[in-house]
Amino acid sequence: MDEALLRSLTPGVLGILVRRGADFAAAEDAVQDALVEAARVWPSDQPRDPKGWLVTVAWRRFLDATRADAARRRRELLVDEEPPPGPAPAVDDTLQLYFLCAHPSLTPSSAVALTLRAVGGLTTRQIAEAYLVPEATMAQRISRAKRTVSGVRFDRPGDVATVLRVLYLVFNEGYSGDVDLAAEAIRLTRRLAAAIDHPEVAGLLALMLLHHARRDSRTARDGSLVPLAEQDRSRWDTGSVSEGVEILQAALARDRLGEFQAQAAVAALHADAPTAEETDWVQIVEWYDELVRLTDSPVVRLNRAVAVGEADGPRAGLAALAALDDASPRSRNGGHPVPRYTAVAAYLHERDGDLATAARLYAEAAREASNLAERDHLTRQAARLNARLDAHRPR
Known part of the structure; x- marks a missing residue:
């Protein structure tokens, strides 16, 4: 079958x-x-x-x-009369289903689950395995979501931006169980792009393809993370890169810039560089400036600080980071509210030659990491720098 x-x-x-x-x-x-x-x-x-x-x-x-x-x-x-069997009507309500499953009344996790079930056709078991929760828990989540949207009119326009955020959440989950959620998100975004002519839908599809093209190079054989600068670019999927760039160029030509198009432009510049050293960081900073204008997101400002550090030197990157730090008060537990802030600070301090501060920050970032692979990577970075510091200490 x-x-x-x-x-x-x-x-x-x-x-x-x-x-x-x-x-x-x-x-x-x-x-x-x-x-x-x-x-x-x-x-x-x-x-x-x-x-x-x-x-x-x-x-x-x-x-x-x-x-x-x-x-x-x-x-x-x-339902007094049952419609006679015959060919299915040609009307395609897929777009309305996308809008319904990403309804603003749903939590992000419920919208994701309902989208995968109703639009993606996955079983509750498959979705539960993908999100590493018991099947009964996922069944309750889906049932609550269905009850929430049952009274919603099916013929009203929906919010494309909300649908795109839900699909991007699916994409970022990656792979777990027997369902490849990144591939599933790409499939669903392709279908959305076929149902609606919208440059941001194309931008999200391009972004997914460009990120997915690097997938095989992101981890080593032992499962450890491989940073972008150290990835084997010969393992990148050139077909996905070409398709992503082509879709992006067509979207940008319409002159209706949105955040997913701008993110895809950054990913395209990384994909276009034959080596990490040849990356056009100046242009990447310009695209991050556009993203700051569009979203004013702290995460975007963090990524911009990294790009500034590469384009203008680590001191400039640290200055951009300091501006973000001033605008983002510490959380109650003392950690920085912006994810990966401490890891970025560690990287920039290492680039600036302050190995002791970098080692301390890498260790702190490892404690804040949300997953095991990232925690192991940051712990190794701290250990590497501490070993270098120990080698230069007087005996």
């Missing part, structure tokens, strides 16, 4: 049921039942019209569930 085909048909089938009058939660349950039935039947008898088959089975499951629930008799007015 073609699992990819099933997943690609899921949002269209769900959209048809909702348009016929089913509420979102009940429709999504019915579609999942139809997918299970397809997994049982199709290996030996795949229908000529897979989407039409799924629509027919899902609609019957919805009718059965509705008629069996006395508390939902109001819906009987919607």
Whole structure:
């Protein structure tokens, strides 16, 4: 059975049921039942019209569930007559599903889970494994999300920016369990780009492709992190780089700059450099200036400080970092509220020759790290500098 085909048909089938009058939660349950039935039947008898088959089975499951629930008799007015089997309508409600699953009333984690289930066609088990939580926990999260959006009108325009943030959250989770979330995010963003002509959708797709192109070079064989400057660029996926750059150029030509286009432009400049030493840091700083103008994000200002340090020297980078520090008060536990701030400070101090301060900051950054790979990398950096300092201390 073609699992990819099933997943690609899921949002269209769900959209048809909702348009016929089913509420979102009940429709999504019915579609999942139809997918299970397809997994049982199709290996030996795949229908000529897979989407039409799924629509027919899902609609019957919805009718059965509705008629069996006395508390939902109001819906009987919607389902007195069953539409005859036949080819599925050509209407594609995928775009509305994206908007619905990223509804502002949902938390980011719930929006991500609902998007992967309703638009991505993943099972609750697959989503739970990807996010390393028990299946029951994920099932409750999805159920709450479905109840939240069940009363939302399906024909109202949604917020593209919210959808893009949800997809980017999926992309940044990477890989876990049997689902490659980065690849899944790229697939869903491609479908969104096919459904809506929007330069920021293209910008996000380009950004994902350019980042994903470096994936195989980001870790060593022992699982340790490899910084961008040390990555083997021959392992970068040139096909993804070329596609990402082409998509980005077409988006930028429309002169409607957004944050994802600007981020993709930075990624493209990294991809364009044959070696780390040939990176056009001056132009990268200019793009970060655009990002600061668009978002005024502390994380963007942090990344800009790194770029300034590369373009104009570590002292200039530390000065840019100090400006960010003045605007970002320490959190209650004493740590910096901007992620990776301490690690960046350590790197710039090392570039400036202050190895003792850099070693101390690397160790501090390791304690603040949110994942094991990053913690190990920063601990190794601190150990490396401490070894150099010990070698030069008088005996």
